[in-house]
Amino acid sequence: MPNSPPPDDLLILLTDVARLVRTLADRRARAHGMTRAQWMILARLRRHDGLTQRELAELLEVEPITVGRLVDRLAARGMIERRADPADRRCWRLHLRPEAALALAEIDAARRAFDAAATRGLPEAQRAAAMAALLAMKTNLLAGAESDAAGAAA
Amino acid sequence: MPNSPPPDDLLILLTDVARLVRTLADRRARAHGMTRAQWMILARLRRHDGLTQRELAELLEVEPITVGRLVDRLAARGMIERRADPADRRCWRLHLRPEAALALAEIDAARRAFDAAATRGLPEAQRAAAMAALLAMKTNLLAGAESDAAGAAA
């Protein structure tokens, strides 16, 4: 087994672990005939029922077109309903339907299972340190992204 | 700006930061007419010239078909050369060509820039703790993935 070279690089290790989580979640979702992206839609809608597609896209930090296609499939399966907005004929309002309940329960179970599996044996101090470091990195990178965008716009 | 809900969840924070890194790297690669996936191929080949596509796929932890398609494009741009293996007519041996040199330099610059940006102001102790935690999580998740696979096979 030609293992990865020594991951002395924090960013590489970070993206590695994240991909592992994505892959495992994908696999679990597919075992239930769904995809991770579809799970994300359902989980968000549970917290914010009645969103428009654009609002949902912003929450998920993807583009509206991506949400639109995912909603196509979920609506076809009866898990989501597109209702016309009474005040704005341009947009849909998204609502969960009872058919989504089973999937939502499975999402919760998966999240608990992954968190438990990933952090097994991890001292609380280390977990806290990791979260602090990740939070700092996120802030740094977001600041960098904005200044990049500003530079490009100028 | 409808920001994410409090990311008290380590896994969510982790995937968020990783996505941020991926997005920024993608943007930078595209600014040079390439993609992040193509960069990964070139960086690996620099360390291991002469790999087969299958070996490269294992190093990158993706499927061989994915590597094959990426190599198609890189070969079309003259950055990679597919040479027939003298002993096994089934497989190609991948070799970098001089045309890849500029891209490799840009990859190095991008990696340095991202690491510096992400960890700016991060105490060394926190960085080390984050790496230790991530490494433990990777090990845990890999073990879980294997036992899952074994269970599915049985």
Added chain:
DNA sequence: GGCTGAAGATAAGCCACGTTATCATAACCG
């Protein structure tokens, strides 16, 4: 009121990634 611009949704087209199926070739083994 009517024009102009902004905003929500979607289409088209590209890239990346996966699963499954094929094909050619190697490798093994009776």
Added chain:
DNA sequence: CGGTTATGATAACGTGGCTTATCTTCAGCC
């Protein structure tokens, strides 16, 4: 030696992400 299995590469097809363009509808403003 010949048949079976394993392996490297690829094709076909689906999902999901992006950018750019289009269409409809809304909102503002003269």
